[in-house]
Amino acid sequence: MAFLSKSFSGGIHPPEHKKLTEFFKIENCPPPEEVVVPVQQHIGAPSRPIVEKGDAVLIGDPISESGGFVSVPSHATVSGTVKTVEPRPHPLGTKVLSVVIENDSENKWRQDVGFDSSYQELDKKEILRRIQAAGIAGMGGATFPTHVKLSPPPDKKIDTLIVNGAECEPYLTSDHRLMLEETEKILRGMQILVRVLGAKTGAIGVEKNKMDAVKALRQKIAELNLPYKVYALHVKYPQGAEKQLINAIVNRRVPAGGLPMDVGCVVQNVGTAAAVYDAVVYNRPLIDRVVTITGNGINKPQNMLIRIGTPFSHVFEQCGGLKENAGKVIMGGPMMGLAQSNLDAPVIKGTSGLLVLNEKQSHRQEEQPCISCAHCVDACPMGLMPKMLGQFVKYERFDSAQAYNILDCIECGSCAFVCPAHINLVHWIKYGKLKVIQKQKKAS
């Protein structure tokens, strides 16, 4: 029950599988000979490339400029020469315009990256400018441009910044390791975020299966004498979903169709907080991120700091390669991650994990008729009826699907996880959402 403890109603308890990697320190992944940096790694307008074949670049040099307000630039993540600018395989499954840089292995950074002692005096506008210029987009996986989230309209007063360290996806441990190894950076980043938002306070939500991280954060907070609170949350999926996290921590419910700022909150991932610190204090763009490489199909599961643009195949080589029986490669966690068909696709800003399942785990049993067991209705954290949505979409009754609030689905996958008839509910619902949105656009 949501009101008895720090949690939300609905949800599921999938096996965690975090033991595979949670005790491994973050290792540096050696940069590849060639990085492929897509101009679109975020939600919003794609950025525009500003380099050409043959240009020399240093680490941190922008290689594209924002394509609008809801957009962020990409940066060179190795020093070297631009080999080509062309569409390349992207984790989303399509080809996306990308800047390919040949690594000269000199690892040279651009000049103006370094500690800026004046950061305490920076005004809000300059901080936001630096965050956008650093190319920061939500690093929990949704990759919404961070500076946009930090610029609510003036009539929306934000009182609480919530930093998301729930990491409720099974297998993933990148946020966990980051909280242990970069505790101070996260908290300092939080300070900056609270200041920009003019928020009264900050809170961090961490699932109870990471008590060492909770302890580390609390200790550091006491040491630095910060006014922030760390919440140890129930281990339940999707505890780290924005609306469920807000519900658990401040006991407010974001209205359906609304945003966290409607209830005075902004949520940022722990990785984003750390990146914000680097961007504002060191003027360091987002050129790498922590990725959990895990699953039964990989020889050496571990957590790695990886340059953006590093092809998956290169990452796997550093982890002892894929096992013979590897059957499915997923970017992200097993509940919401994207299955990959091409291992040339690169690590992008939203790559929290690379999960390799073996063949046996890779395909689902045949779909059977729905027996109305109601497991999906009980599991849905959004108060929807996935069984009905699935059927509506199957029979192309998109109006009914809309009336049953299909657009409020957060695609967390809880319904499909519990379904004993093995119905691909998320698949149907995603398709139905697309159709409903298309219809709405046509009408307006």
Place this chain on the structure above:
Amino acid sequence: MDKKYFVSSSPHVFANDSIPKIMYTVVLALVPAGIGAIYYFGPRALWIILIAIVSAVATEALLQKLMKRSLTAWDGSAILTGLLLAYNVAPSVPLWMPAVGSFFAIAVGKMVFGGLGYNPMNPALLGRAFLLASWPTHMTIFTDAVPRGGTVSGIDMMTNATPLNVLKSAQGILANPQQFTPEQTREAGEAIGKLYDSLDKLFMGQIGGCIGETSVILLLIGAAYLMYKRYIGWKVPFTFIGTVALLSWIFGGTEGLFTGNPIFHILSGGLILGAFYMATDMVTSPVTFRGRLYFGIGCGMITFVIRRIGGYPEGVSYSILLMNLLTPLLDRWTRPKVFGGRKKNE
């Protein structure tokens, strides 16, 4: 990169659950009550159970073959239907009856609607209703349950009325005392008193009744297992039984309001079997939180009305069948509230 990888929509991991797993778990939960039935009613009960199951599975397999559908007769659902049908007939019925009942249950109760998942009503109960309407005498002669140790054949079993039968006729006499001799009224009162004194027998199952419905304790053991496995919830059975208990306490007595015996009403007849194993049938009960509450309350109200003033002594199966028909509407009326609620202008 030559190797091809599986690609599919998320999620990529699943609970280790399946329809056969659910069905066979429910069958397993019903086994103790079956063993109890064989102990009390003799090997004839076992024959009835086996015949009903074989008939159900054979009917489903045959029809799937005729309809050129994939063969899923072994997914456990037909076995469960056959088992429940057997539990819902008297132990003295001729052996062809469970076969016919299972055939009707599967053919008309399930397959004509499209098979598993599409049937509007509980097939086993529909089969029972069919048998009851067609051969009422066979279906309403009950044998007394005394441990037989497997030595007495079905033919010379003693017949007796079920506790609910006795209650119904006794209450009928007490309601119109002027039509009966004082002797008869006194006997009726004594009969009710005797019923209320034998609650322990009801609990253990030493009474007349259908094969699977008599032993409350064995049914509860299975139900507890299913609840632990989360294949049945508390909402339908508890509201069902609670409603029957409340109404029978208030209106069930012969000496005015609040003189009824709710414990007797809970323990007798098919209430425990119906509330935990048949009203909770996934296909035919609502999927929403409130829907399940209303469903249980509706079942309880209809059951009590039939028991108290209807023509039959027992109303559990009809109450469930009637509420089954309301299930789609209940689901529509009780849609859960979307997280955060809807904004007014939408």
